[in-house]
Amino acid sequence: MTSKETIKLVEKANDYKYGFTTNIEQEFAPKGLNEDIIRFISRKKKEPKWLLDWRLKSFEDWKRKADNHPTWANLKYENIDFQDIHYFAAPKSENDKPKSLDEVDPELLRAYNKLGIPLKEQEFLAGISNSHKVAVDAVFDSVSVATTFKSELSKKGIIFCSFSEAVSDHPEIVRKYLGTVVPSGDNYFSNLNSAVFSDGSFVYIPPNVTCPMELSTYFRINAANTGQFERTLIIADKNSYVSYLEGCTAPMRDENQLHAAVVELVALEGAEIKYSTVQNWYPGDKNGKGGIYNFVTKRGICLGANSKISWTQVETGSSVTWKYPSVILKGDNSKGEFYSVALSNNYQQADTGTKMMHIGKNTSSRVVSKGISAGKGQQTYRGLINILPSAYNSKNFTQCDSLLIGNNCGAHTVPYINVKNRQSDVAHEATTSKISDDQLYYCRQRGISEEDATALIVNGFCREVLKNLPMEFAVEAKNLLELSLEGAVG
């Protein structure tokens, strides 16, 4: 392909499908971060005192750290002005929250339809067969606007609602688990989140229940100069199973926007949680202007014996990604998994990976990370495998492969492997390669164009991860990869 064609393609590639904004009446908290704002958010949510106190304590902690922004990651970005952000933005209708979906602002429903997320249950039933039912919790800027299939789920005792509802309806569960997996002081951004989080999703699966459908949350940042700080808490009680999907988009804006979420998963004895993310925040334009700063703390704990937590992520969006979904393997025989595809094109930067803390006996973990760098993208895998002395007979297998497309990008692999138990078996493998000219020539000789051949090879490269996604997501992820890659070939 000539360089001219490549340039043309790169220009074309900048079409971010989800870049529209929605005009709906919104209510903002004033810009800036202080105690009053936190009290305001808490009051808005009609929160109990213990939660407000928890927020305020987190804020105190954060203030102490405020100037010590973490710098260890392989990321370059402009300083974030925490006083120039709205910490709360909500569609007006939140004031008197809609009783049913019919009362939801139609503009909002249209917005979600544009994203391809039907919020009306009948649309689900009309369009998709029963076996693929997905219950959705839609989070628009700071608040959850709608949760579908609630009643059907509640018949099985499953609680799936917004975080705020959970605080008022199930305070005992929230209070028992909130901050136990990711303590508020865990890191800079978890601290910030704990102080100002606005909403998010809450899931509780009772003992011996297999959740009959995929649960999912769609996050959307709509308002300008707004940070999104949601918090997700999922508890799978004994011998239960749940598969949870998370998707996200944001409008195209020239300024960078901050997203600092916290996700906590708790798997009790014999329970299994499968958490999948397709992250497609606005990545900024082709010159690196704008885009979401994505600083997320995700962690799960296998609290009981024989439990399992599995993370699958496809990261194609955001201008900066800082994210390490982790598993604490505390229960004996528990399992942790991390499957990741991260793609950085243009000026995107991603520093992502996982931590596997082996504490219990016979614990095992598996890490498969596929990083793709194109354009001027920089990609870092950072992972920690920590086998503590108590983790007898533990196993870990890690594989991280990087693919470079073009020669202005970079791939970095930084695994930390710390083994303190001799009866354990840890193996790490990594490779870095490019799409070879021979592979491309072979495909083209068979009649496949260079663009298609690249997408084909990239998809093959990621297959091990993509196959872990639920069906609907797998297709979306595959298309996203192709979309994000457009123009990367040269």
Add this chain to the structure above:
Amino acid sequence: MLKITNLSVSVDKKKIINNLSLEVPTGKKVAIMGPNGSGKSTLSNVIAGKGGYEINEGEILYNNNDILKLEPEERAASGIYLAFQYPVEIPGIANSSFLRTAINSIRKYNGKKELDTRAFLEECKEICEKLNIDKSFLSRDLNFGFSGGEKKKNEIFHMLMIKPTLCILDEIDSGLDIDALKVISEGITHYSNKDNSMLIITHYQRLLDYVKPDQVHIFNEGKIIESGNYELVKILEAKGYKEFV
């Protein structure tokens, strides 16, 4: 079908093909034999359109059209097929889905509708049986972890599925045991008819014993030094390349 006139090709200023003229008539099987490093593989790559070669002069006409300016995929779509000497491995892509993508790309290029999945799979199975290939071949990753013989069989499998009009077989017989050689030869003979052509590039005569070529050229230092019919193969076998070079 294929007409090469006064072709000269070089790589890094080094001349590999030297004023070559060659014709492959429709419905014929033409064999090119030559010692290692004589420029045989370069010739097949230049016809298929691989980058990195400098065409100094001459032309390649395929069905009376000059193809030198076409991209490899355009040549493939117009019916040129190259069975690679060293087929490339692509992990993560199933053999069958690769092949389907290829066939559909070619069909799309020629303004045809996409192939029905069921019909495609039926045909795959049929040809697998013909070539004595296990069905698992289809679901395995493209050439990934294939043995040398399996890769070569796969090249013939692709050929029979894609149904090209000009087949260039680059050392398709290297690294094959007798049984596999027989299967492959039968596949080639079976496919060959009055409407398509074969350009068979090889080092040894064993393949040619099965696939009786209509014309035989002996190739050295980038040009043809001797031409004849099947008899030439026997003479070559008896005397070796030295006699000709």
Add this chain to the structure above:
Amino acid sequence: MNLLRFWKPRDIRSLYKVFLQDYISKISTEKKHLREKYWLNSEALLSHFNKENIPDNKIEEWKNFKTGFLKKTNWKIPELKNKKVQVDKKIKVTENSLFFVHGRYNSKISKAGNTKGLNVFSTYEYFKLNPSYKEKVYSNPEKYMEDRLSGIGDKKTTALIALNSLLNHGTVIEIEKEAKISNPINIINLSIDETSQLLISPYIIIICKQNSEAIFTEKTYTKNCWINGLSEIYLEKNAKLTYSKFQASIDNSIQTSSLNCSLKNKSNLDLKIFNRENCKEDIRVFLNDEKASAKISGIITSKERKESDVYCKVVHNGKQTFSDQSWRLLSSDSSKTSVNGKIRVNRLAKFSAASFSSKSLILSDKASSFSKPELEILEDDVKCKHGASFGEIDKNLLFYMQSRGIKKQDAIFTLVNAFLSEIGFKKFDIEEIVLKSIKEFFNIGNANE
């Protein structure tokens, strides 16, 4: 002479200042002039050391090696005058033996005169003879500072290098152009004063000229010392060097050393390291020109409550450069072994290939092992891979051997030996050092036989 008489363990900065300034004033004017013109200025070194100080575990590269002991101890600087040295009979002295006593070359007991193509100089002499080389390599103190004291993106233990450069002028070992020396050249580091706690600073520069070939082995026999070493290896076009560095006997000693290698066109380096408890090795290999290649392999062992740590960074700058690292780690008792292997392929180092592998064997419940294999790839047309694995001795194999009548300890020894032999140390006479130390590990037979 106890230069450290002012030492107050808690106040390192001022202390070093006192003794180093005292020391610098004793350097002869002529040599001082040389250092200041062509090398680092001693004041700069001193202020650098004062600023950075002895690294501690706040620095990522030093997380796995404790340095508290270094700071707390009242180290002495060995006297400059040559004492009469008696070489222990246990140490084999061959024809090409270069002795370094307390970090300084001792020509009286060394045997190097008869080998053609091998020359040993003080740096002063060498630069006198090779002014062009001096100009080329050392004429620009800033560049020298840059090359030696900056870690290029890493925290290099520059304070320790500064300390070394202050206390030793260095010795140049030159392999002449076209010389092919097939007998191994032995570098032997000795400490002879066993009672006092000495700070020894060996500084060895090895220059292999065009088309030369040589084999080096470096062995260290010390007691109660801190060896803070610096080695620089320069391979010119087509030069070939095999360099093996072994800790032969490390009674109560601590070692922190830095090894810098710079490779030109088509040169080839085969580096073998045997790193034991209480040793920290910092290796940097720069493949600066086309087709330079380096193979680095090593065994890292540790016992008791001690640590053994290797940092190894390979930087690919030239096209078609090749590197391969392979490490075997063995920890017993409550010890810790660690390796941090970093591969960086810079832009334009096209068609390069790099690999790293480490395998750890943990022999006891309290032992641990750490591996951090890093890749930094900035060029797309390269092949890189790394791998690390951890485990214990295969119980089935052990049982099999025991059931054939082999004693458990012997069986373990055999299996460990097999594990380590994958590295390919066997060719060298040094093998006995490795094996001996492993026998010590398991209390098998007589360690001194």
